Structures are given as structure tokens and as C-alpha cells.
């Protein structure tokens with residue numbers, strides 16, 4: 083049905099009329115989405131089945147990527163792209179009177195993740211399938227994704243994201259693949275012969291039902307699986323709960339409600355640990371259900387358990403799925419009868435772990451009591467892992483009590499998940515060179531010393547299919563015109579663009595595409611804010627989660643300073659700028675929410691002030707999400723990547739902007755460092771403290787925020803505006819808090835310290851933008867080098883250096 087346009091149109095109309103029983107003329111956009119999506123899904127079915135048969139027949143080693151978050155966004159456009167029929171379908175629909183773009187907008191944006199970590203998992207799935215690897219996702223089918231953000235009176239308001247209300251054509255419920263997950267209860271220990279036998283009694287059983295989503299690779303033939311688990315009550319609750327059949331209906335309802343809450347919603351905290359019982363339940367639910375189904379698949383191969391590490395790799399995305407380790411031990415020992423040593427050998431050879439942060443507030447630590455009560459048998463295993471690990475430490479470092487307290491898995495009545503993940507796996511990777519370096523030399527130094535080959539780096543990546551070929555079709559077309567099509571499968575060949583960086587006709591084409599993208603975003607802004615945006619102004623963009631370390635505050639304070647300059651000398655000669663923000667704050671993160679209010683307050687004042695005369699404009703676009711990112715990023719001239727050095731583990735937003743030709747203003751943090759290595763200081767705008775300096779300040783002190791305030795009149799002026807009567811401070815309670823975080827709490831993220839160099843660097847940007855040809859040259863150099871950041875590159879390194887899996891041609 084997708085062989086050519088006429089065949090497609092005919093199949094589409096047949097399907098639509100046949101299924102909906104109405105003529106084409108009466109079809110709504112939602113109808114078109116439903117029919118087209120179902121056609122794609124149906125078309126995929128055969129390839130999906132074939133892929134699985136091939137993996138099974140070849141007994142291929144498969145990797146399972148466990149993640150509490152998959153921020154996949156919309157799938158229709160990407161699936162059509164990877165199937166190689168996007169243009170044909172676009173034309174066909176258009177001839178039938180529909181716009182594919184409108185149809186794509188009809189799909190719910192699956193927000194089953196918070197930000198970078200969840201988006202990384204989604205990019206990885208795309209690369210795994212596209213590179214023909216046997217690699218699948220293992221996640222939770224949250225009924226409610228990340229909240230929808232509205233801005234009301236400048237404040238963030240959160241609305242539930244009931245994404246399933248819209249038609250989800252992709253998932254397939256696999257009732258027959260359900261498994262049982264057990265919580266609570268107690269463990270009876272018997273001795274049989276000289277062997278201890280552990281029996282989990284009086285547990286509460288939960289049914290885990292998988293919903294499979296096909297992940298279509300770029301050759302269309304490879305279709306892997308994202309298996310999302312949903313929690314449901316078990317079919318015969320009477321027997322499971324020990325109830326007399328039909329007697330205690332109330333108790334059953336209570337049970338049902340409690341069970342269904344497990345996959346009810348995604349926790350909206352990014353880079354923050356929340357010690358909530360329900361969250362721990364979610365984690366164990368994912369790990370146990372995922373492992374049971376993986377072991378069932380392995381069982382069909384008819385191989386001994388000792389073959390497991392040769393056929394299955396388990397990857398955990400941050401520590402959230404660390405319970406995979408003790409749960410696998412439990413299954414291997416209690417259900418399959420292996421001894422500890424053999425089970426441990428198998429487990430550690432199968433599991434690998436990615437560390438995503440060194441922020442101490444994000445390191446997971448679960449209270450011993452909570453773990454022991456919720457998953458008693460799993461707790462016993464964690465305790466035993468800890469005991470053996472501490473004994474090993476004692477052997478290697480006799481008498482070094484201090485080392486044991488620093489490294490123990492259980493300490494101070496808490497389970498340290500990162501330690502469990504390091505000890506129970508064979509590979510620990512950081513997500514950018516700098517981050518891995520900090521892990522090895524500082525945060526996890528003792529572990530690196532003990533396990534020198536375990537730590538390694540895998541710099542994050544983004545899929546160039548979604549973020550360039552789909553989000554910026556014109557740029558992709560221009561690249562192909564210049565260097566042919568090979569870059570699509572070998573993105574590092576985009577480097578071939580460099581030879582055009584001074585070619586004025588190529589530069590002109592780059593400029594035209596950027597302008598077109600800016601006009602499109604301007605239209606979107608106009609539809610939301612009813613303000614006309616100047617497409618010839620510099621689009622200066624910071625879009626990402628709102629977090630103190632990401633320093634949206636530095637950005638808005640600089641804008642306040644610019645505004646002060648314009649008020650002081652209205653004739654000032656600056657290139658007009660449009661500052662664009664988008665960011666969700668965790669609902670309980672008060673400082674972050676006040677910063678949103680500040681941005682909106684300043685935007686209100688500046689955008690309405692006739693003295694400003696369009697020199698600067700500020701927009702906060704609500705509800706940042708994958709689909710909004712796809713609209714904004716191709717239109718950016720300047721990419722703000724301004725985290726406090728050492729705090730952003732990698733960043734992936736930075737890579738998306740680079741690939742779309744924006745120039746970065748950034749600190750030497752995360753993957754910005756590697757970007758800088760590739761393109762040099764002349765093609766990006768670096769500023770601020772280096773990571774070493776930041777960490778030295780933390781360690782030895784010596785930073786005085788109030789000193790900055792007293793010695794820099796620009797700093798003093800903007801900070802005073804937060805708290806003295808005037809148009810801004812009428813919200814004084816909100817902004818006083820910001821003021822105090824900077825001055826009384828000594829500015830934990832060095833906003834004031836980096837302010838002068840940030841201001842100067844923005845002056846440089848203004849100067850550089852005036853040289854059109856120079857700017858476009860830099861832009862082309864950025865695009866040319868960005869192929870290195872394709873997640874295809876990242877995934878091939880995971881595959882060969884961590885998972886030991888090979889490509890499986892079909």
C-alpha cells in the first residue's frame with residue numbers, strides 16, 4: 083500500500099471509507115491520523131514479526147535498555163521517514179486535500195519522560211533499530227505523562243497529561259505476555275539438606291501487562307520493540323488476596339486502586355531524588371516484569387542459564403532500574419536453583435549502568451525499612467551483596483574503616499543505589515568526557531581505584547533522523563544537494579560540508595533556510611502571543627528543564643541589564659534580539675517557578691515598552707516538549723548552554739542546536755567541551771568559570787557573591803530591581819527569594835561570578851552577527867561537525883564496547 087503514490091491514495095481512501103463508513107469529504111483530521119497511523123502500523127507488522135523471528139533463529143544476542151523514562155514524542159512523521167515514504171505520503175495526502183503537518187499535529191506527544199534522560203533513551207531506540215541491532219526498550223506505560231504546562235498570569239500551572247485519551251495507534255496490548263509481580267509479605271527461610279530455601283509468603287500480587295510499540299529502523303525492515311508495562315489487578319483477585327470469593331468487594335476495590343496507581347503517572351522531577359514509596363514500587367515493577375519476560379524469551383532458545391550473558395545484555399539508564407541486579411539474582415537462585423556465585427557471575431556480566439549526574443540531590447538513596455518491607459526477598463539479597471562487598475573491601479584494604487563507610491552499599495540505614503549499580507555491573511559509563519573524568523577522579527574515585535576497567539565514557543548523542551531530517555527538511559535537502567545522500571546513514575560524513583563554508587552561494591542558501599524556519603516559528607509565536615516577531619532579529623534560545631544549575635536566571639538577569647542599557651540610551655546600536663525561553667519546572671521546585679515568573683514579568687515590561695522599539699523581545703513559550711523543541715530548534719541563531727561548569731553531565735539540547743546551525747554561547751561543561759575541541763574557540767562563544775575552578779571553590783571556599791554585588795554596578799543594578807519598588811518588584815515576595823538565593827546563600831551556581839564574562843560574550847555575539855558571511859561560515863562549520871553527535875555514533879560504541887552485540891542484517 084506504500085509502493086507508490088497512486089496505490090497509497092487508493093488504499094488510504096478504501097481504508098478510510100471501509101473502516102469509518104463515511105466519504106472522504108467528511109473525514110476529519112483525527113480520522114486521517116487514525117487511518118494513516120493504522121496503515122503504517124499494519125504495514126510494519128510483518129517486518130516486526132520477521133525481525134523477531136530472525137533474532138530468535140540466529141540466537142542473536144539482544145540488549146534490553148531499562149529506563150523509567152522514554153520521551154519519544156510523536157511517531158507518525160518519524161515512522162514515515164524511516165520507512166522511506168514520507169514525501170510520497172505528504173504528496174498523496176495533499177492531493178486528497180489534507181496537510182500531513184496538520185495530521186502529525188493530531189498525534190498526542192507521548193511525554194513519558196522528564197527531559198534529557200528520557201529523550202536520550204528515545205534517540206537510542208531509533209539508532210538501535212536503524213543500525214540493525216537487536217536492542218529493545220523496557221519501560222512503564224504511564225497513564226499520565228509529564229504534566230502539561232500552562233502559563234497563567236506569568237506563573238506555571240500544571241495540568242494532567244492524559245495522553246491516552248487521544249487515539250494511540252502504535253501500541254499493541256499483549257495480554258498473553260502478562261507476568262506477575264509480587265510486593266510486601268514476608269520471607270520464610272527453610273533448610274533443605276545444607277541449602278537455604280527462601281519462600282516469599284503473603285505477598286500482594288500485581289499483574290503486569292505489556293504494551294508493545296514497534297520501533298521502526300531507517301531501513302524499514304528492522305523493527306524492534308519498546309515494551310511498556312501497565313499495572314493491573316490480577317484476574318482472580320479472590321484467590322490472590324485470600325478472600326472468600328465475592329465476599330469482600332470493598333477490599334477488592336481498594337486493592338485494584340492501589341495496584342493501578344503503580345503505572346498511573348510519571349514523577350515530574352528532573353535531576354532530583356524523591357524517596358516516595360510509590361516511586362520505589364514503580365521501579366521494582368519495571369525491573370521484575372521486564373526480567374521475567376526477557377527470561378521467558380531466552381528460555382525459548384533452549385540454552386543453559388550459563389549462556390545468558392552471551393545472549394542477553396541488560397542496560398540500566400541511571401540508577402532508577404538498579405533493582406534489576408538483586409531481582410535477577412533472586413530469579414536465578416530462588417526460581418532457577420543456581421548457587422550465589424554462579425548467579426552473581428551471570429548477573430554482573432549481563433548488567434551495565436549509565437551514570438547521568440553528579441548532583442548530590444539526584445543520587446538515589448532508599449530507606450532500608452522501605453525496601454525491606456516492600457520487597458523483602460530482594461532486600462535480603464541486597465544485604466548479602468553488601469556484606470560480601472564489605473568483606474572484599476576488608477580483605478583488600480585491611481583496617482580502612484573510613485573507606486568502607488564511604489563505599490558501602492547500605493549505610494546509615496539507606497541503600498545507595500549508585501553503589502549497588504557499580505558493584506553489580508561490569509560497565510559504568512559517564513555521558514561526556516568531562517563528566518566521566520569527574521566521576522573517575524572525584525565522585526567515584528574509590529570505585530574507580532577498585533575496578534579500574536569498569537569506568538568508561540560514552541558521550542551522549544541525538545538521532546539526526548528526527549532532529550535534522552524530520553525537524554529541518556530543507557536543511558537536510560540542502561546537505562544532500564551538496565554532498566549526496568550517504569550522510570543520512572553515515573552522519574559523520576556531514577564533515578564534507580566544511581568545504582562549502584566560505585562558498586557565498588551555499589552560505590546564501592543556509593541563510594534562506596534559517597530565515598524560513600524563523601518565519602515559521604514567528605507565526606507560531608504570533609498565534610500564541612499575538613505579537614509580530616522580526617525574523618531578522620537574532621533568535622537567542624534557551625529551552626530545557628528549568629533548574630538552578632542550568633541558569634536561566636543568568637540569561638534573564640542579562641536581559642534586564644540590556645533593557646537598562648536601552649533605557650539609559652535609547653539610541654544604542656544593537657542588533658535586534660528575540661529571546662526565547664521554554665522550560666517546565668518540577669511542581670515542588672519553588673525557586674524554579676519563581677524564575678519562570680521573573681522571565682514572564684520582564685517579558686511583559688520589555689515587550690510593552692515603546693522605548694525599546696523592538697530592539698529586544700522576550701517570549702516564554704509554554705509546555706516545552708519534544709514537538710515544541712522540533713519547532714523551535716531549527717529556527718535558532720544562538721543556543722544558550724550556560725550551566726555552571728561541572729553540573730551538566732552532557733546535555734543533548736546543545737547537540738540539536740549545533741546540528742541545526744545555531745551558534746552556541748556556553749560554558750566549558752558537559753559535551754560543550756567536546757564541541758569546542760572539534761570546532762575551536764572561533765566557532766562558538768565560550769565564557770565563565772571552568773569546572774576545575776568551580777569545584778575548587780566548593781572545596782576550598784573563596785567565592786563571595788556579595789563582593790560581586792558591591793563591585794559590579796551592573797550586577798547591583800539588576801539585583802536591586804528585584805526588590806525595590808518599580809515595575810518588576812511588585813511581585814516582591816517571589817523575587818526577594820531569588821535575590822536572597824544569590825546574596826544570602828552565596829549564589830551556589832556562580833550566576834553573579836559569571837555575569838561579567840557572559841555580558842561581554844553577548845557583546846561579541848552582537849558584533850559577530852553583523853558580519854553575515856562570517857556568521858554563516860561558523861554556522862556551516864557547526865553543522866558539518868555535528869554528525870559526530872549522532873546517536874548512531876554513540877550506539878555503535880555502546881554496542882561494541884559495552885554490550886558486545888553485532889548488527890543483524892535482514
Ligand SMILES: *Cc1c(COP(=O)(O)O)cnc(C)c1O
Pocket residue numbers: 196197198199201625626627706707708711732733734735736738
Ligand atoms: C533534548 C531535550 C531535552 C534535553 O535538553 P538539555 O538542553 O540537554 O537539557 C529536554 N527536553 C526535551 C523535550 C528535549 O527534546
